[in-house]
Amino acid sequence: MITSSKRTPLTYLVHATVLFLVIIWTIPTAGLFISSIRDKSQLSTSGWWTALSTSEQRLVARAHEPKAQTQVGDRYVISGNLFEGDAGEITKFGSSSLRPDEFDVGVVAELKKGQTLQVMENGDYLFSSPSEWKGSRGQRIFYTAETPPRFTLENYREVLSAEGLGQSFINSLTVTIPATIIPILVAAFAAYALAWMRFPGRALLVAAVVGLLVVPLQMSLIPLLKSYNMIGEFFGVGSKTYVGIWLAHTGFGLPLAIYLLRNYIVGLPREIIESARVDGASDFDIFRKIVLPLSFPALASFAIFQFLWVWNDLLIAMVFLGNDAEHMVLTGQLRELLGSRGGNWEILTASAFITIIIPLCVFFGLQRYLVRGLLAGSVK
Amino acid sequence: MADVKLTHVKKIYSNHVEVLKDINLDIKKGEFIVFVGPSGCGKSTLLRMISGLEEISAGTLEIDGEVVNDVPPALRGIAMVFQSYALYPHMTVYDNMAFSLQIAKVSKEDIDQQVRKAADMLQLTPYLGRLPKALSGGQRQRVAIGRAIVRRPKVFLFDEPLSNLDAALRVATRMEIANLKDSMPESTMIYVTHDQVEAMTLADRIVLLSGGNIEQVGSPLELYEHPENVFVAKFIGSPAMNIVPCRIEQTGEQTLVSLSASASIQTPIVTEASEQAKAAFFGIRPEDLTVVSAEDESLFSGTVSFVESLGEATLLYVNIPGAEEMVIAKQAGTLSIKRGDTVFLAAQPEKMHLFDEKEQSYLRKG
Amino acid sequence: MGQLATALVTMILGVMGCAAYFYGSNFLLDKIFPTKSGAAKEVARNLRVANTIRPWLFLGPAVLLLTFYLFYPVLESIRLSFYGRSGEEFVGLSNYKWLFSSDEFYESFRNNMLWLIVVPTAATFFGLIIATMTDRIWWGNIAKSLIFMPMAISFVGASVIWKFIYDFRTGGEDQIGLLNALVVFFGGEPQTWLTIPIWNNFFLMVILVWIQTGFAMVILSAALRGIPDETIEAAVLDGANGFQIFYKIMVPQIWGTIAVVWTTITILVLKVFDIVLAMTNAQWGTQVLANQMFSWMFNGGGDFGRGAVIALVIMVLVIPIMVWNIRRANEEMEGR
Known part of the structure; x- marks a missing residue:
């Protein structure tokens, strides 16, 4: 890349343009955050950009x-x-x-x-x-x-207790953590098999995974809902259970998980795996003792993806977990509020901020892994 | 500790490409064998078939008199040192060396004892707690060797183990491997390289492969002095042997060949009368040609078209009138010969080689 | 807290069950067909058997899940599209007939096409521009990080954020929505942006562009950095100016990556329903296929047949991308 160190007008233009774009991209979120900590009455009568000035x-x-x-x-x-x-x-x-x-x-x-x-x-x-x-x-x-x-934290106190966001927060965690770990485990084994084991039909399976990568979720919803109802009836439990949604997220996350992890695992040095084989390790040993520790970056990338995706998901939660207050996840709750409390911005902004704070922390903390995962999934 | 015997071994890939064609080879216990050849000749594939990493398409592989075609690598009694060392990056030096023993469920004390012994032998003791990335290239190579030693294999397999090292380290590690062989005279070692210097310096016997075939098997000097064909002659030695097309003018105990209308050479090589007037190839190594002052002592003369002064030696590229290719002569020290000079070149008769049309070597007298 | 504890236990059980399956099945395999010691012949036979079985132990759960959650539903959806609302009586093509004579379908199809044209184009374009510019300035990484951030925000969260921006206050009240405040500041009339036909679609698309530009930027930035410096230096020596270098040297070299970004966003756009549901609930002519499908699935007791037909339309739109992806993956595998 050629970068001119000279301060030409073009350089200033680039700085100014990027600054402008960055402001456009950050301002919506900033506005949300500032509004959420403003006093209720001030929030509803003046724009958040006046938050620091005295208001008449x-x-x-x-x-x-x-x-x-x-x-x-x-x-x-x-x-x-x-x-x-x-x-x-x-x-x-x-x-x-x-x-x-x-x-x-x-x-x-x-x-x-x-x-x-x-x-x-x-x-x-x-x-x-x-x-x-x-x-x-x-x-x-x-x-x-x-x-x-x-400025006040009163809005937060209110949504966490009165609006049931606290419960939703716990629901979201309950859904998200297992729905992140289980697919990793299942996918890692499959990815290793598709990368390093020899068996008939391997190429076909890889192609199938790539194909399923783009199958729209919408295709699956109706048949699955029917199956879930049947299974729920059979076991005498409701069709909307946490186990059900964990497995659903696992199933929907698997194509990407297998694809990402296989791309990574297939790139591990062949000689290391052969060396382990000469050392007497079985495929299971190789996977557990060599491949798994060496694939940590890829596992981390996918974990972040899956976490963000599950946490932010609305569709699967609505279909497989239902809309009652007991099971509502954060995104569902927020949508509900958007309908019922449409004008109460102190509630909406605080609620929205609570739903996005965890993903934002994950995002800023682990951005490097996220980027690596994106690149592994797309640039080839 | 073990003989390795290959009988009619073939490797055919699923797309019907035959990378190894009918390999027969007998490796004796305690031998240091080097597979050498240009890239793509199948030498690494052959090694990987012995290790069990590559399936054998046809023929049998015996180690210690037992057919091991279907035996998994770990039970063949072999150990392998890889080109990239293939150290497990997330394990310490100690764990790298202990890995195979842990897999085999050897007791902790035995593992410890063997790892420490090997580390001692390779001067790796201070580094046992380190990760591979904290080691230099040479140290990594020694860990890879140590990992092979602790398994106490019957056969050591080396797959181009020096090609990732820089030139100076390569010489030092080469000597270490030679020492290792001396300290373990019982173990058989098979070593793959594309570098003829490694082959010449390390091998008891060299197996020279090309295009999936064995071209010649023999001690380094046998290959240097008595190449069985033009390929071997050109592969061993640097610069490569001069091969000049010629015609057999006179057969018998001594053969007379003509390189051109003006240059004919008497060689102490036996030819049959039926070979009379056939085309052949005359071979002479650059280092066996000497510049002489008198025409009557010389084999042929030519004009120098290029001079390369290397310091310790000088290479003369000589055009022989009527011959197609230039002949290289390697002379010790520096010379005052310039481009365009005419030189007379001589050689001792026993250094001369003669190959037939099919580029096979003629038998030498005695 | 009680729920959290239950969840924790279930979670540990689930994960342990998974691990137990892999450990147990492999342990059993090694017990039944020992390969680490014994007579050579037997070991060889055991090894062959074990090597045939083991890949399927590894793949088993994944294959089952993929079949149940993705493969079977595709087939079942196709079947259901020929059946009535409860999925029990065969109705032939009547669902299809209904679909192609329904105004709502044409509305959502038209809107989907608008989304498909605008969002991938805008996100890729902005992504490329930002990637190029941020590579040239010292605080580029901070800028990238901030532009990438919306990626972490849920569609519903983003909807709240943007709904706040589009907020409208009647009468002489101060506008607290940024957009209307700006309009008023420049002397315009405040608008209820989300109810203006056709244009409201674009206000919804802005949200997805806002989210996806970061994704495009990150990937294109990596691709740009992968361009060999020599080609750019050669162009400089040949006298090309900045824009010529960009369009004639850089963009052609990352064409493949641009295509990947484009298709990835396209697939996402086809599946988008959260934004529409949260922003307008498909009112004022903003319906899209994914949301229409969702409505038919649940509203008024649900109509599985009609829902399945709409899902199939989305699937058909995805198929060209799917074929292209598989072909690319196959080429890659052969390259290895």
Whole structure:
């Protein structure tokens, strides 16, 4: 590759373009994350890109109930703070929804019947009236406040407990871990046999694996669902079990697993395997003591693939594990929320972030293996 | 410890390509045999058939008088050193050497004893705990040899074990292998190489293969001095023997051949009267030709068309009038001969070779 | 936690069962046909037998699983496509007739074709451009890593991310969706992007392009690095400029890899249903085959016959790629 070390205009253009593309590619995820830790009310009224600036909001609060009134001299007084502990700065206030910004902050507003209302910048308010306050509900106060950015983990707390995401998280783990390990085991043996053992029909089997690599899952769903129902009936268990989905993921992951691992194992030095054979090792010994330890990078690559694929899968989980709350995996739960809580972005963003955090960690931690696996699977 | 006997051994691949054609060979116990030949001659295949890694298509292979065609490699009593050493990269030197014994379920103490003995012999003791990647090329090669030794095989098989080493290390390791053979006079060793220097220096007997056939079997000097055909003559020795087409002019106890109208040579080689006037090939090694000053002492003369000074020797490429190919003469030291000079070349009669049309060697007197 | 413990135990049992099968079967084989000692003749015979059986011990579970989960279902789907909703009564070609006279099918087929044209092209194109440019700058690896990242995000997760971007607020409220905010900032009218016919398909495709560009980039980047420097240096000496080098020297040399990337994404596109399901639930003319198949399979009690017919259409679309793949693999095997 020829790289010019000179700072030509073209080099600047390349830097700028890549930077632009990187921003486009990262901004959606960044927006999601920032939104998920914003305060619920701020999130729904202003874009996440304003998260760090103070936002001006028109809000309404109720003063204390009349029973909290005290008598000061000849006037009855209700006082308190609109923010109730949160920070903020009030610029305007009013007492009716028609004119929420009627008065400037600090002014003593004359209301009907000689009542007055004063709201201070820090949220302190003071209702005063010559007669006793009546009724059971507090007066409404409209105000315009500049609230500083507020970040909170409250959204996460809510989705993990109330929205059942905690349970889904465990379900996802339950599905994913065995559905990652079992295919590796099964595929590794098959891959070794297809790479180094001699038997009739080997070429045909390799071709079959390559062919099955692209068979759309959709083809399998209906017949399998029927089979599962039959098997479930036979054993007197439901058709939607964890074992069922593990095996389904194993079956669907096998073509890629066998293909990837065989490509790797067939590339191991022939002499090492022959040397082991001369040393008296049987195929099983060779596989266990030589091939398996040497194939670690390929095994790791596939494990990451399969993990990401199973964790992120929606289709197989919906078909083979069902949609009830007890069995719902994260992707299913998230889709459900997208339908039922479509506008509640504080819930959606936090939920989405919980579903993608594990794959993202796996991705950034093990990226090298992932890339290696991709290359082994495609570039030949 | 064992004789190896090959009888009518053939190798035919599934696509009907015959890579080895009717190999017959008798290897005696304690011999150091080298298979040598150009690449693709089938020498490695032959070795792999002896090891059991390659099936024998036809014929029989006997080790120690027992037919072993169908016996798995591990039970043939052989050990093999591979070209790439084939060390197990994830095992320490110790585990590499112990692997075959562990597979055979030898007791831990016995394994330890044998591994340490072999390591001692090959000066590998300090490296027993290391992984192969932390070793130099020469050390790796010694581990590969050590791995073979601990099995106490009847027959050692070496598949081009030096070709991955650099030139200096190759000489040193060659000597080590020679020493190893000396220290184990009982064991049979079969060694494959494409390098004739290795073959010449190591072998008790050389088996020279070409195109799936054995061209000649014999001691290194036999092959050098009495090549049975042009192929052997050209393969052994560097630069290769000069082979010049000629005509047999006179037969009998001495044969007279003519290289061209002007150059004819008297050789002490016996020919039958029926060979009279036939075409043949005259052979003489470059190092057996000497430059002489007088024309009457010389075999032939020619013009020098090219001079290569190597320091310790000088190669003269000489055009003989009327002959098609140039003749190379190798002279010791440096010479003042230049391109275009005319030189007279002489040779001792017993160094001369004569091959018939089919490129087979004529029998020599006595 | 109870569930986690059960899962852990089941998981260990499952994995151990797998391991036990491989160990046990090989142990038995070695016991019945010992090959490590004994008379030469017997060993030779045992070895032959063991060598015939052992590959199938290794392959057994894989072959069974592949047959049950992929091979048999393909055949069964073909059979079911000739049967009624429950898969019991034979209905001949009526499912096919229904399919080819259904408007929804043409809608999803048209949309699928749009997806097939746009997504692989865009992802490969961006992937190639980014791969070329990131190879030239010092922070290229960081850039690649960030662009590759969406690969790890599920389609549903990505749908949430993008739905947030396409969010629409009525009236004078501040737009919290990035796209509408930008439109407003530049003086435009905010839109409900996902309900604009035809165009909404493209807004969905953007999501898949966003996910797949990283994949294309990683593979093409490796291919670009595999191009011998000499060919580029020779082109420089011949006076070619940057773009000529790119189009006339580099791209032709990685043509094979581009084809592989293209087909891989194509297959993925055919199977995509999560994005449509999560973003629009196939409303406003965004139906695709995979999602239509899913609907027929479950909605209203499910119609296996019609579902199977749609699955077959997807399969038929994949077959050319399958044939090409097998041919390539065979060539490769002969090369070894």
